[in-house]
Amino acid sequence: MSQANQIKISFDVQEACYVCHGEWSISNLAGLLTEFKQIPTPKALKTIINGKNISVFDSAGALAIIRCMNQLNQDKKEVELKNFSPSQLLLIELVQSQYTSLLYEPPILKSENILHRIGEEAINKLNQADGVIVLIGDLSIKLFEAIITWRRFHLPNIVSNIYSAGIQALPIVALLSFLIGVVLAYQMGLQLQTYGANIFIAYISGMAIFREFSPLITAIIVAGRTSSAFTAQIGSMKINEEIDALYTMGLSPTELLVVPKMLGLVLVFPLLIFWSDVFSVLGAMFMSKTMLQVGYVDFLNRLRDSVGLKQMMLGLYKAPVFALIVSLVGCFQGFEVQSSADNIGSQTTKSVVQALFLIIVADAAFSIVYSWMKI
Amino acid sequence: MPKSAPPPIIEIQGLKNYLGGAWVHSDVNLTVNKGEILAIIGGSGSGKTTILRSLLMLQKPTAGLIKMFGQDIKSLSAEDTDTLRRRWGMMFQHSALFSAMTVLENILFPMTEFTKLDKQFTHELAMLKIKLVGLPKEAAGKYPAELSGGMQRRAAAARAIAMDPELLFLDEPTTGLDPHSARQFDDLILFLRDTLNLTIVMVSHDFESLKKTSDRIAFVGKGKILSVEPIAELMKNPDPLIADYFSNL
Numbered sequence: 001m002s003q004a005n006q007i008k009i010s011f012d013v014q015e016a017c018y019v020c021h022g023e024w025s026i027s028n029l030a031g032l033l034t035e036f037k038q039i040p041t042p043k044a045l046k047t048i049i050n051g052k053n054i055s056v057f058d059s060a061g062a063l064a065i066i067r068c069m070n071q072l073n074q075d076k077k078e079v080e081l082k083n084f085s086p087s088q089l090l091l092i093e094l095v096q097s098q099y100t101s102l103l104y105e106p107p108i109l110k111s112e113n114i115l116h117r118i119g120e121e122a123i124n125k126l127n128q129a130d131g132v133i134v135l136i137g138d139l140s141i142k143l144f145e146a147i148i149t150w151r152r153f154h155l156p157n158i159v160s161n162i163y164s165a166g167i168q169a170l171p172i173v174a175l176l177s178f179l180i181g182v183v184l185a186y187q188m189g190l191q192l193q194t195y196g197a198n199i200f201i202a203y204i205s206g207m208a209i210f211r212e213f214s215p216l217i218t219a220i221i222v223a224g225r226t227s228s229a230f231t232a233q234i235g236s237m238k239i240n241e242e243i244d245a246l247y248t249m250g251l252s253p254t255e256l257l258v259v260p261k262m263l264g265l266v267l268v269f270p271l272l273i274f275w276s277d278v279f280s281v282l283g284a285m286f287m288s289k290t291m292l293q294v295g296y297v298d299f300l301n302r303l304r305d306s307v308g309l310k311q312m313m314l315g316l317y318k319a320p321v322f323a324l325i326v327s328l329v330g331c332f333q334g335f336e337v338q339s340s341a342d343n344i345g346s347q348t349t350k351s352v353v354q355a356l357f358l359i360i361v362a363d364a365a366f367s368i369v370y371s372w373m374k375i
Numbered sequence: 376m377p378k379s380a381p382p383p384i385i386e387i388q389g390l391k392n393y394l395g396g397a398w399v400h401s402d403v404n405l406t407v408n409k410g411e412i413l414a415i416i417g418g419s420g421s422g423k424t425t426i427l428r429s430l431l432m433l434q435k436p437t438a439g440l441i442k443m444f445g446q447d448i449k450s451l452s453a454e455d456t457d458t459l460r461r462r463w464g465m466m467f468q469h470s471a472l473f474s475a476m477t478v479l480e481n482i483l484f485p486m487t488e489f490t491k492l493d494k495q496f497t498h499e500l501a502m503l504k505i506k507l508v509g510l511p512k513e514a515a516g517k518y519p520a521e522l523s524g525g526m527q528r529r530a531a532a533a534r535a536i537a538m539d540p541e542l543l544f545l546d547e548p549t550t551g552l553d554p555h556s557a558r559q560f561d562d563l564i565l566f567l568r569d570t571l572n573l574t575i576v577m578v579s580h581d582f583e584s585l586k587k588t589s590d591r592i593a594f595v596g597k598g599k600i601l602s603v604e605p606i607a608e609l610m611k612n613p614d615p616l617i618a619d620y621f622s623n624l
């Protein structure tokens with residue numbers, strides 16, 4: 001059975017013609033043409049291709065026959081097809097009539113030179129900056145309008161954003177903060193131990209946690225979770241023409257989508273940082289107790305006396321800025337999506353990367369400002 | 376090989392589907408013969424697309440027997456299933472062309488995945504499909520988003536026939552096209568059936584298209600196939616559901 005199905009073209013010397021066997025279908029054609037080339041070309045001026053034994057014949061088979069015929073024509077041979085069924089001949093004829101356009105190669109897009117690309121990217125970035133400014137302006141107008149009419153704050157929307165961006169993030173923030181606290185106390189403890197200055201662990205880790213680590217860890221988690229979610233949500237709404245639907249109804253997507261997201265995040269972000277503070281300190285306490293034998297009560301007393309509420313507030317002041325960065329970047333990249341599913345993915349990546357980038361820049365700016373103010 | 380009557384391409388017996396808390400199909404029976412164009416019609420929500428999805432093995436039926444090319448699809452090994460899947464082509468309602476690839480690459484994709492043919496040959500073969508579905512050759516280098524709706528359908532059809540299938544499924548091939556493009560697409564369906572010896576199963580609402588292309592029409596309603604007959608006879612069918620369907624034309 002398999003022997004009969006095997007595709008073959010061979011030259012029958014007695015009959016002085018090519019004989020085709022088997023299934024001339026796309027899945028069987030591999031290697032056929034090289035096989036054909038190895039057959040020595042017959043001497044006679046006129047050759048015959050006999051299709052009597054072909055069991056299955058599709059358009060790929062027809063194309064293969066034509067390739068064989070073309071090769072024979074190159075050798076100045078006349079070719080005649082024999083024993084092909086009418087439908088097979090029809091297919092061959094059809095392929096033959098289109099053959100010239102089959103050789104068409106689509107033009108290859110040539111890549112622009114480096115200067116062109118830099119210029120293009122610069123214009124792109126300028127346009128993006130322009131877009132962000134427009135969004136901020138729009139957002140400010142909507143906010144002021146909303147202060148006049150309370151209804152326009154869309155409270156349920158804000159609450160649902162608080163839930164998804166804040167409450168659902170509590171476990172992961174807690175876990176990661178605890179681990180950071182442990183790691184931090186361990187690294188510092190190693191050094192303190194050598195000086196016998198164990199009790200300073202409370203001061204050092206407290207300062208680091210309150211001022212830098214908690215806000216940053218929280219911001220990184222929120223940027224990863226929430227900024228990507230904002231982009232994906234607004235992006236898919238845009239592809240689905242839901243954004244256009246809002247415009248046609250005379251409603252503002254900024255007011256309905258961006259304002260609640262931003263307000264929700266601004267409200268919940270300080271709470272998340274505080275939550276992170278608590279668990280980082282717990283982690284540090286745990287490590288101090290097991291490694292440095294600093295008791296929980298001693299640790300907390302020392303923390304209150306040497307670090308105090310003021311340092312914690314310095315960390316919390318960063319919250320609104322980080323919240324604005326995450327929500328603005330997330331929403332802006334969502335509106336940038338252009339009608340294709342691929343685009344949502346790349347815009348989401350962009351939104352997370354840009355949000356992280358801006359968060360770290362903002363954090364550095366805070367450090368500079370704090371050092372100017374000598375706090 | 377014995378020359379008796381060829382077995383039906385598709386045979387569905389007692390297909391039942393339970394989806395989202397409701398019975399979509401209670402008892403579907405249908406056979407599709409070689410070389411025919413069978414259309415599946417019915418009101419919205421009657422489960423036309425679900426039948427198609429069951430046939431394509433995109434969805435496991437709750438109960439019932441489905442035979443494709445004489446093989447029971449439930450009892451196939453993974454390898455046989457893959458082989459079976461290469462014997463049909465599907466054109467989705469919204470084209471489902473891969474947006475990151477050009478039209479030519481879309482058509483080349485199954486060929487390069489499944490065969491060991493050389494590049495020049497697959498290129499010519501893919502261009503042949505593009506010409507067969509009536510696209511200009513310049514469309515080859517374009518991305519799906521750069522094509523009009525009608526051209527996207529044609530490109531999707533070209534990809535569906537890339538592997539020279541014996542069976543072609545079309546899900547609402549003319550919906551959303553302007554009448555002129557829709558009629559041209561009907562011609563294309565007939566042309567493909569005749570030149571490539573295809574069997575075609577399509578879901579359609581387009582009355583003109585049904586009249587022009589279909590050999591038989593299966594009417595789906597109440598979870599069953601209510602009737603399978605040519606359109607002229609179906610329109611005279613006394614069943615209230617069928618009569619209602621055609622009453623507003």
